[in-house]
Amino acid sequence: xxxxxxxxxxxxxxxxxxxxxxxxxxxxxxxxxxxxxxxxxxxxxxxxxxxxxxxxxxxxxxxxxxxxxxxxxxxxxxxxxxxxxxxxxxxxxxxxxxxxxxxxxxxxxxxxxxxxxxxxxxxxxxxxxxxxxxxxxxxxxxxxxxxxxxxxxxxxxxxxxxxxxxxxxxxxxxxxxxxxxxxxxxxxxxxxxxxxxxxxxxxxxxxxxxxxxxxxxxxxxxxxxx
Amino acid sequence: xxxxxxxxxxxxxxxxxxxxxxxxxxxxxxxxxxxxxxxxxxxxxxxxxxxxxxxxxxxxxxxxxxxxxxxxxxxxxxxxxxxxxxxxxxxxxxxxxxxxxxxxxxxxxxxxxxxxxxxxxxxxxxxxxxxxxxxxxxxxxxxxxxxxxxxxxxxxxxxxxxxxxxxxxxxxxxxxxxxxxxxxxxxxxxxxxxxxxxxxxxxxxxxxxxxxxxxxxxxxxxxxxx
Amino acid sequence: xxxxxxxxxxxxxxxxxxxxxxxxxxxxxxxxxxxxxxxxxxxxxxxxxxxxxxxxxxxxxxxxxxxxxxxxxxxxxxxxxxxxxxxxxxxxxxxxxxxxxxxxxxxxxxxxxxxxxxxxxxxxxxxxxxxxxxxxxxxxxxxxxxxxxxxxxxxxxxxxxxxxxxxxxxxxxxxxxxxxxxxxxxxxxxxxxxxxxxxxxxxxxxxxxxxxxxxxxxxxxxxxxx
Amino acid sequence: xxxxxxxxxxxxxxxxxxxxxxxxxxxxxxxxxxxxxxxxxxxxxxxxxxxxxxxxxxxxxxxxxxxxxxxxxxxxxxxxxxxxxxxxxxxxxxxxxxxxxxxxxxxxxxxxxxxxxxxxxxxxxxxxxxxxxxxxxxxxxxxxxxxxxxxxxxxxxxxxxxxxxxxxxxxxxxxxxxxxxxxxxxxxxxxxxxxxxxxxxxxxxxxxxxxxxxxxxxxxxxxxxx
Numbered sequence: 001x002x003x004x005x006x007x008x009x010x011x012x013x014x015x016x017x018x019x020x021x022x023x024x025x026x027x028x029x030x031x032x033x034x035x036x037x038x039x040x041x042x043x044x045x046x047x048x049x050x051x052x053x054x055x056x057x058x059x060x061x062x063x064x065x066x067x068x069x070x071x072x073x074x075x076x077x078x079x080x081x082x083x084x085x086x087x088x089x090x091x092x093x094x095x096x097x098x099x100x101x102x103x104x105x106x107x108x109x110x111x112x113x114x115x116x117x118x119x120x121x122x123x124x125x126x127x128x129x130x131x132x133x134x135x136x137x138x139x140x141x142x143x144x145x146x147x148x149x150x151x152x153x154x155x156x157x158x159x160x161x162x163x164x165x166x167x168x169x170x171x172x173x174x175x176x177x178x179x180x181x182x183x184x185x186x187x188x189x190x191x192x193x194x195x196x197x198x199x200x201x202x203x204x205x206x207x208x209x210x211x212x213x214x215x216x217x218x219x220x221x222x223x224x225x226x
Numbered sequence: 227x228x229x230x231x232x233x234x235x236x237x238x239x240x241x242x243x244x245x246x247x248x249x250x251x252x253x254x255x256x257x258x259x260x261x262x263x264x265x266x267x268x269x270x271x272x273x274x275x276x277x278x279x280x281x282x283x284x285x286x287x288x289x290x291x292x293x294x295x296x297x298x299x300x301x302x303x304x305x306x307x308x309x310x311x312x313x314x315x316x317x318x319x320x321x322x323x324x325x326x327x328x329x330x331x332x333x334x335x336x337x338x339x340x341x342x343x344x345x346x347x348x349x350x351x352x353x354x355x356x357x358x359x360x361x362x363x364x365x366x367x368x369x370x371x372x373x374x375x376x377x378x379x380x381x382x383x384x385x386x387x388x389x390x391x392x393x394x395x396x397x398x399x400x401x402x403x404x405x406x407x408x409x410x411x412x413x414x415x416x417x418x419x420x421x422x423x424x425x426x427x428x429x430x431x432x433x434x435x436x437x438x439x440x441x442x443x444x445x446x447x448x449x450x451x452x
Numbered sequence: 453x454x455x456x457x458x459x460x461x462x463x464x465x466x467x468x469x470x471x472x473x474x475x476x477x478x479x480x481x482x483x484x485x486x487x488x489x490x491x492x493x494x495x496x497x498x499x500x501x502x503x504x505x506x507x508x509x510x511x512x513x514x515x516x517x518x519x520x521x522x523x524x525x526x527x528x529x530x531x532x533x534x535x536x537x538x539x540x541x542x543x544x545x546x547x548x549x550x551x552x553x554x555x556x557x558x559x560x561x562x563x564x565x566x567x568x569x570x571x572x573x574x575x576x577x578x579x580x581x582x583x584x585x586x587x588x589x590x591x592x593x594x595x596x597x598x599x600x601x602x603x604x605x606x607x608x609x610x611x612x613x614x615x616x617x618x619x620x621x622x623x624x625x626x627x628x629x630x631x632x633x634x635x636x637x638x639x640x641x642x643x644x645x646x647x648x649x650x651x652x653x654x655x656x657x658x659x660x661x662x663x664x665x666x667x668x669x670x671x672x673x674x675x676x677x678x
Numbered sequence: 679x680x681x682x683x684x685x686x687x688x689x690x691x692x693x694x695x696x697x698x699x700x701x702x703x704x705x706x707x708x709x710x711x712x713x714x715x716x717x718x719x720x721x722x723x724x725x726x727x728x729x730x731x732x733x734x735x736x737x738x739x740x741x742x743x744x745x746x747x748x749x750x751x752x753x754x755x756x757x758x759x760x761x762x763x764x765x766x767x768x769x770x771x772x773x774x775x776x777x778x779x780x781x782x783x784x785x786x787x788x789x790x791x792x793x794x795x796x797x798x799x800x801x802x803x804x805x806x807x808x809x810x811x812x813x814x815x816x817x818x819x820x821x822x823x824x825x826x827x828x829x830x831x832x833x834x835x836x837x838x839x840x841x842x843x844x845x846x847x848x849x850x851x852x853x854x855x856x857x858x859x860x861x862x863x864x865x866x867x868x869x870x871x872x873x874x875x876x877x878x879x880x881x882x883x884x885x886x887x888x889x890x891x892x893x894x895x896x897x898x899x900x901x902x903x904x
Contacts, residue, residue, distance in 0.1 A: 011301060013298070013299055013300055013301050014295055014296070014297050014298060014299075014300045014301075014303055014305045014307075014308070015297060015298060015299070016297040016307070019297065019305070019307055019308050019311060020307070020308065020311030020312070021311065044301075046273070046303075046304065046305065046308045047272070047273035047274040047304060047308075048273040048274065048276050048277065048289075048304065048308040048309050048311070048312040048314075049308060049311075049312070050274050051274065051277045051278055052277055052312070063274075063302075064301045064302040064303075065301065065302025065303075069240055070240070071240050071241060071242040071245065072239070072240060072241060073239055073240075073241070073323065073374070073375050073430070073431065074239055074240045074323050074324075075237060075239050075240075075270075075290045075291065075318065075321040075322075075323040075324050075430075076289075076290040076291025076318065076321055076323065076324035077240055077272075077290075077291075077324070078272065078273060078274065078304070079240045079245070079272065081240075081242070081245055081246070082240070082245050082246065082272045082273075082274040082275060083274050085245060085246030085247065085274065085275075086246070086274040086275070086278070088274075092301065092302065094780065095301040095302055096301075097299065097300050097301040097302065098300075098301050098302035098303070099779045099780065099781050099782075100779060100780065101777045101778060101779050101780070102772065102777065102778065102779070102780040102783060102806060102809060102810070103777050103802050103803075103806060104777075105780060106803065106805060106806055106809070124781050125781075125784065127784060127812060127813060128780060128781060128784055128813075130812040130850075131780060131784070131809045131810070131812040131813055132780070132809070133812070134805060134808040134809035134811070134812065134846075134850065135805060135806075135809055148299070149299050168812075172808075172812065172850060204299070204301075205299065320554065325553045325554065325555050325556075326553060326554065327551045327552060327553050327554070328546065328551065328552065328553070328554040328557060328580060328583060328584070329551050329576050329577075329580060330551075331554060332577065332579060332580055332583070350555050351555075351558065353558060353586060353587060354554060354555060354558055354587075356586040356624075357554060357558070357583045357584070357586035357587055358554070358583070359586070360579060360582040360583035360585070360586065360620075360624065361579060361580075361583055394586075398582075398586065398624060463753060465750070465751055465752055465753050466747055466748070466749050466750060466751075466752045466753075466755055466757045466759075466760070467749060467750060467751070468749040468759070471749065471757070471759055471760050471763060472759070472760065472763030472764070473763065496753075498725070498755075498756065498757065498760045499724070499725035499726040499756060499760075500725040500726065500728050500729065500741075500756065500760040500761050500763070500764040500766075501760060501763075501764070502726050503726065503729045503730055504729055504764070515726075515754075516753045516754040516755075517753065517754025517755075521692055522692070523692050523693060523694040523697065524691070524692060524693060525691055525692075525693070525775065525826070525827050525882070525883065526691055526692045526775050526776075527689060527691050527692075527722075527742045527743065527770065527773040527774075527775040527776050527882075528741075528742040528743025528770065528773055528775065528776035529692055529724075529742075529743075529776065530724065530725060530726065530756070531692045531697070531724065533692075533694070533697055533698070534692070534697050534698065534724045534725075534726040534727060535726050537697060537698030537699065537726070537727075538698070538726040538727070538730070540726075544753065544754065547753040547754055548753075549751065549752050549753040549754065550752075550753050550754035550755070600751070601751050656751070656753075657751065
C-alpha cells in the first residue's frame with residue numbers, strides 16, 4: 001500500500017464512534033471519499049479492529065501504536081508483525097496520548113522499517129519534532145497537546161507552530177514528511193495547514209465525533225487540492 | 227462463551243509460531259481437541275489476531291492484556307470494548323511479562339466485569355496471588371517467573387507454590403479460581419497441578435513451540451480427566 | 453527510631469513550603485509539638501532533604517518513596533540503603549501520586565524490611581487496602597484520591613471508607629496498622645479518624661500549606677488524646 | 679560552580695562502595711586529585727547523598743536523575759529544586775539505566791535550565807545523541823549500553839561511535855558538549871576519547887569499584903592533559 005501526499009490521517013482513537021462495527025463504517029466513508037475525490041486518506045485503528053477494516057476496505061490502515069517487543073516470549077504486546085499480518089501498512093509512534101521513551105521510539109522506527117511498515121511519529125512541540133527528525137521516521141506530526149480535541153485549529157491558533165516545525169524538521173532531515181494536527185475540523189484548516197508547509201494533517205474528533213463524518217471527509221478532500 | 231473448569235489456557239504470547247495465520251492454525255487444533263476429548267481449552271491472543279480466530283473457531287478467546295483506558299480521546303490502547311467487539315470473552319491481566327500497577331489491576335478487573343469479560347490475573351508469587359484475591363478476579367494464575375519457558379514444571383520443581391497459592395487465595399476469597407503455570411509441558415504436569423488444587427493451567431511454549439502442538443494438547447486434555 | 457501509635461504522618465510532598473531549608477523549619481515545629489504534647493509525629497521527606505532534617509531533628513523521618521533497585525549498577529534510583537544511611541527509619545510506598553506495580557510493592561516491602569525500614573503503603577480504595585494487607589507492610593494509609601488536598605476530610609465526607617478499610621485490612625492481617633488520610637485539616641478530623649478505627653493519619657497540605665503549621669500540629673496533637 | 683572541559687564525570691550509581699559515608703570518601707579523593715592535578719572532576723550522586731558531599735567537598739556535584747515534577751502536590755519525586763537546595767549544580771538525564779520519555783527529557787532540560795542547573799543527557803547510540811542535540815542540553819554522553827561496566831573501553835572497542843557521535847551532535851547544535859563513556863578504566867581510555875573529539879568522559883565502575891579509586895582518578899587526571 002503506497003502512501004501519497006498530502007495525506008489526511010484519521011486517528012480513530014478509542015472512541016465508541018470508531019470502535020468495532022463503527023470503525024468499519026467510518027473506514028468505508030473514507031474509502032468512498034478517497035475514490036470519489038482522489039484524496040489520500042489513511043486511518044489509524046485500534047489493533048483489534050485492523051483485520052475487520054483491511055478485510056473490507058482498500059485504504060491505508062495504520063496501527064495507533066506498536067510495541068518494540070520482538071516475536072518471542074512476550075505477553076500482551078502489540079508487535080509490528082501482528083499488525084502487519086492483520087493488514088496494516090504502518091503505525092503511529094509516540095502519540096501525545098501514548099508517549100514513549102526516546103530509545104524505544106528509535107527501536108520502534110527501526111523495527112517497523114525492517115518489516116516495511118511506515119511510521120508517523122508524533123511530537124508535542126516543534127523542538128520535539130526536530131529531535132524526532134534525527135531518527136528519520138517517514139512522517140512527523142506536530143500537535144500542540146492543548147489544542148487536541150479543542151475544535152480550535154492549530155493552523156488558526158498557532159500557525160507559527162506549523163511553519164517552525166516544518167523548518168526545524170527539514171533542518172535535520174530532508175527525508176521526513178512534516179504533518180500537523182490538533183483542532184482541525186474544516187477544509188479551511190486543512191488547506192491552510194498545507195499552505196504553511198505541512199504535507200498532511202492528523203485529525204481525530206473532527207471526523208469521528210462529527211454529526212456527519214462523511215461530509216467532513218469530503219470537505220477535507222476538496223481542500224487538499226484547493 | 228461460558229468457561230468450565232479445570233481449564234487449559236494457552237497463551238500464544240508474541241511467538242511467530244502463534245501470530246497471524248499461525249495463530250489460527252493452533253487455535254483450530256485447540257478446537258478439535260476440545261471437541262474430541264471434551265476438554266476445556268481457551269487461548270490468549272494478541273489483539274490483532276482475535277477477530278481472525280473468533281471468526282473461525284468456537285473456543286473461548288482471551289486477550290493477553292487490556293488497558294484500563296475508557297472509550298474516548300485515548301490513542302494506542304487496547305480497550306476491553308475493542309477486544310469484546312472482536313469476540314474475546316476475557317483477558318489476562320498482569321502477566322509476568324506485562325506487570326501492572328496495583329490500582330490499574332483493580333480498574334481493569336472492574337472495567338472487564340462491567341462488560342461481561344472474564345479476568346485471569348497473574349501472580350509471580352503466592353503472596354502476590356493472595357493480594358490479587360482481594361480484588362476478586364475470575365482466575366488467578368500463579369507462575370514462578372524463573373520457571374516460565376524453562377521446560378521445568380512448577381508442579382515438579384515447586385509443588386508447594388501451587389498448594390500454598392491455592393490456600394492463600396482461598397483464605398481471602400472463595401470466588402476466585404486458582405490456576406498455576408510455568409514450565410508445563412506434559413500431561414503429567416497438568417494432572418499433578420490439578421491434584422495439588424489448581425483448577426487449571428496456564429501454558430505457552432509447551433504447546434506453541436512444540437514440534438506437534440496438537441499432540442501436546444491431546445496429552446493435556448487426557449490428563450484433565452485422569 | 454521506634455514508632456508509636458496513633459501516629460501523625462506529615463507528607464512534605466514537593467511543596468516549596470517544605471523543601472530544603474523550609475523542610476527543616478517545619479520538621480523543627482513537629483519536634484517541638486512532639487515533645488510538648490507527647491504526640492507521635494513523623495515526617496515524609498524528599499530524599500535530598502532527609503540528611504538535613506535527621507542531622508538536626510529527633511523525630512521519625514520517612515522517605516516519600518524508595519525504588520526497589522539494589523546496590524549495584526543502577527543509576528538515578530533512590531535505594532532503601534541510601535535513605536537509611538541518611539537517617540530515615542522508613543518509607544511511604546505506592547502513594548496515590550506515585551503508584552507502583554504490584555510486584556514492585558511486594559519487592560519494596562521486603563527490601564525495606566530486610567534493612568529494618570518501616571513501610572507505610574498507600575491505597576486509593578479500601579479494596580486496594582485489603583489487597584496490600586496480604587503483603588504485610590507496617591502501615592496502610594487509605595486515601596480517596598479525590599479528597600487529597602481538597603480541604604474536605606475523609607472522616608467527614610466518607611467516614612465509611614475509614615471503617616470499611618480498617619475492617620478489610622484486619623480481615624487479611626492483624627499485623628498491619630490502618631491509617632487514613634485525605635483532606636484532614638483540623639484536630640476534629642484527626643480525632644474522628646481515630647474513633648473510626650484508624651491508628652493514625654496521613655496529612656500534607658493541611659499542615660504544610662497552613663498559615664501557621666505549628667498551630668495546626670498542636671491542634672492535631674491535642675486531638676490524638678482527646 | 680562553573681564547569682570546565684574536558685571533564686571527568688564519575689557516576690556513583692547505587693554501588694555500596696559509593697553510597698552514604700563511602701560516597702563522601704570517594705568524593706574527597708576526587709577533590710584532592712582535582713586540586714593536585716588541575717583536573718576537572720565532577721561526581722553524580724544519589725539524591726540522599728548530595729548534601730553530605732556538598733557540605734564537605736568543593737567539586738561539582740550532579741544528581742544522577744531528576745524528575746520533571748514541579749513544586750506542589752507531588753509525592754516521592756526528586757525535583758530539580760530539591761537537589762539544587764542540597765548543593766547540586768546539575769543532573770544526569772536519561773542515563774541508560776534510567777531512560778525517559780522524549781517529552782520528559784525536553785521538560786527536564788527546560789526545568790533545570792530555568793533553575794541554573796546543568797544537564798548531561800545520556801544516549802545509547804549516536805543517533806539518539808543526535809536526537810538529543812535538538813533539545814540543547816549542556817552535555818550529551820554517548821554510551822553503548824553493552825560496554826557499560828564491561829571493562830572494555832568504547833574508545834578501543836568502538837572508536838567510531840565516539841567520532842560519529844561528535845559529528846552527529848555538532849551537525850544539529852554547536853552549543854552541546856559531546857562526552858563519551860562505557861568501559862573506561864585507564865588514562866589511555868580517557869586520552870584517546872578526547873583525541874576522538876569527546877570533551878569529557880562518563881565513568882562509574884572504573885573508579886568506584888577499583889581497588890584504589892584515587893590512583894585511577896590520578897591516572898585519568900594526568901591523561902586529560904596528555
